[in-house]
Amino acid sequence: MNRNTAQNSIRPWAVIFWLLVWQGASMLFVALWPNGHLLLASPVSAALRLGELACTAAFWRAVGGSIAHIFGGFLVGCVLAVALAVLSARWHLVRELLYPLTAAVKAVPVVSFIILALVWLDSRSLPLFISALMVFPPVYLNVLAGIAAADAKLLEMARVFRVPLGRRLTGIYLPAVLPYFRSAVSLALGLCWKGGAAAEVIGLPSGTIGERLYTAKVYFQTPDLFAWTAVIVAVSVLFEKLFLALVDALAGKAGL
Amino acid sequence: MELHIKNLCKSFDGRPVLENVSFTAGPGVTCVMAPSGAGKTTLLRILLGLERPDSGSTPSDVRWSAVFQENRLLEHLDAMGNLRFVLGAALDEPAADALLTELGLGDTAGKPVREFSGGMKRRLALARALLAPSDALALDEPFTGLDEENRARCLALIRRTAEEKPVLLVTHDPADAKSLGADVIKL
Numbered sequence: 001m002n003r004n005t006a007q008n009s010i011r012p013w014a015v016i017f018w019l020l021v022w023q024g025a026s027m028l029f030v031a032l033w034p035n036g037h038l039l040l041a042s043p044v045s046a047a048l049r050l051g052e053l054a055c056t057a058a059f060w061r062a063v064g065g066s067i068a069h070i071f072g073g074f075l076v077g078c079v080l081a082v083a084l085a086v087l088s089a090r091w092h093l094v095r096e097l098l099y100p101l102t103a104a105v106k107a108v109p110v111v112s113f114i115i116l117a118l119v120w121l122d123s124r125s126l127p128l129f130i131s132a133l134m135v136f137p138p139v140y141l142n143v144l145a146g147i148a149a150a151d152a153k154l155l156e157m158a159r160v161f162r163v164p165l166g167r168r169l170t171g172i173y174l175p176a177v178l179p180y181f182r183s184a185v186s187l188a189l190g191l192c193w194k195g196g197a198a199a200e201v202i203g204l205p206s207g208t209i210g211e212r213l214y215t216a217k218v219y220f221q222t223p224d225l226f227a228w229t230a231v232i233v234a235v236s237v238l239f240e241k242l243f244l245a246l247v248d249a250l251a252g253k254a255g256l
Numbered sequence: 257m258e259l260h261i262k263n264l265c266k267s268f269d270g271r272p273v274l275e276n277v278s279f280t281a282g283p284g285v286t287c288v289m290a291p292s293g294a295g296k297t298t299l300l301r302i303l304l305g306l307e308r309p310d311s312g313s314t315p316s317d318v319r320w321s322a323v324f325q326e327n328r329l330l331e332h333l334d335a336m337g338n339l340r341f342v343l344g345a346a347l348d349e350p351a352a353d354a355l356l357t358e359l360g361l362g363d364t365a366g367k368p369v370r371e372f373s374g375g376m377k378r379r380l381a382l383a384r385a386l387l388a389p390s391d392a393l394a395l396d397e398p399f400t401g402l403d404e405e406n407r408a409r410c411l412a413l414i415r416r417t418a419e420e421k422p423v424l425l426v427t428h429d430p431a432d433a434k435s436l437g438a439d440v441i442k443l
Contacts, residue, residue: 153328154328156324158342160322161322161388163342164344167344175330175332255333
C-alpha cells in the first residue's frame with residue numbers, strides 16, 4: 001500500500017474517535033436540555049433503532065423501493081451517457097450540442113432540478129429521473145475522454161489491416177475507456193444516491209427511504225433519522241462495491 | 257502484382273519531404289534507403305493510406321500488410337490474441353502456431369505482450385504482418401532490437417514472402433538489402 005492510499009483510507013481508530021465525539025455531544029445535549037435526546041440522538045440509540053427497523057417488513061420494502069428507483073435511474077443514466085458519448089466521439093456536432101446540457105447539470109443545484117421535475121413527473125418517477133440526471137455528466141464526460149484516449153497508432157494499425165469495427169471496439173476502445181468508466185461509476189453512484197434520496201424526501205413517493213426520512217424529521221424521531229441515513233450510506237457503498245466488482249470481473253475476463 | 261508509384265510529392269508546413277518519387281515494385285524486395293528524416297516513413301504511410309500525398313499517384317486497391325516503426329501490438333493480449341485481433345475467424349491456428357515457433361515465440365501462450373521483450377514484440381509484429389491476408393507488405397525497420405539469430409530467421413521469412421508479393425522494406429542497413437537481393441531506392 002503506498003503512502004497516499006494509506007492516507008486516504010478509513011482507519012478504524014479514526015471512526016471510533018468520531019463515534020466517541022458523537023456520543024459525547026449527544027450526552028452533553030441530554031445534560032444541558034431536558035429534551036436533548038431529540039436534538040442529537042446518540043450512535044447507540046441510532047444503532048438500536050436500526051436493529052429494530054431491520055426486523056420489520058416495511059423497512060425492507062422501503063429499501064427495496066428506493067433501490068429500484070435510484071439504481072434504475074443509475075442504469076438509465078449510464079446507458080444514455082455511454083450511447084451519447086459514442087455519438088459525440090463520432091460526430092463533433094453532437095458533442096457541441098450536449099456541452100451546454102452537461103455544463104448546466106453540473107452547475108445547477110440538484111434541488112432546483114427536483115422542484116422543476118416535480119412539476120412534470122409523478123413522485124415515483126422523480127427519483128429515477130434525478131438519479132439518471134446525476135449520473136449522466138460524469139459518465140458521459142469520462143467515457144468521451146476514454147474514447148479520445150484510445151491509442152491512435154493502434155487505430156491506424158487496425159485500419160491498415162482492415163479490422164472490423166466490432167473487434168476495434170473490444171480490442172482498442174474498451175481497454176482505453178474502461179479505467180475512465182470505472183472512476184466515473186464510482187463517483188456517479190455516490191451522486192445518484194444523494195440526488196435520488198433528496199428527490200424522495202421532496203417528492204415523498206410512498207414506501208421509500210426518503211419518505212421515512214421525512215417522517216422522522218417531522219416527528220423529531222432523530223434515532224430514525226440517523227438510522228435511515230446510515231442505510232442510505234450503506235446501500236450506496238454496497239452498490240458501488242458490487243458494480244465495481246462486476247466491472248473488474250468483466251475487465252479480467254477480457255484480459256485487461 | 258506490381259505497384260506503380262508516380263511523381264509522389266509531400267510537404268509538411270511548406271517543407272518538402274518527398275519530391276517526385278517514382279518507382280515500380282513487383283514481387284521481390286524493394287528497399288527504401290535514405291538518411292533519417294528524408295521521408296521513408298512518410299512514403300510508407302502514404303502507400304498504406306494513412307497520409308494523403310500533395311500530388312502524384314499510388315496504387316489504390318492494394319490490400320497492405322505492415323510492420324510499423326513501432327510494434328503497435330495490443331499489450332493486454334497474448335501473441336495468438338494479437339493475431340486473432342487482426343485475422344478474426346480467418347486465423348489458421350496451426351499455421352500461426354508454426355510461424356510463432358519458427359520466430360522463437362512458441363512458448364508464449366497466455367503471456368500478455370506487455371511482458372514480452374522488445375525483440376519478442378518485434379518478431380510478433382512481423383508474424384502478424386506475414387499472416388494477415390495481403391497483396392503487398394510494407395516493413396518499416398523490421399529488424400530493430402533483434403539479435404543476429406532472430407534477424408536471420410526474419411530475413412529468411414521475408415525472402416520467402418517476397419517470392420509471392422511485393423515487399424517494401426525501409427532500412428538503414430545496406431547489408432539487409434544485399435542479403436535479400438533487393439532493388440534499392442534512395443530518397
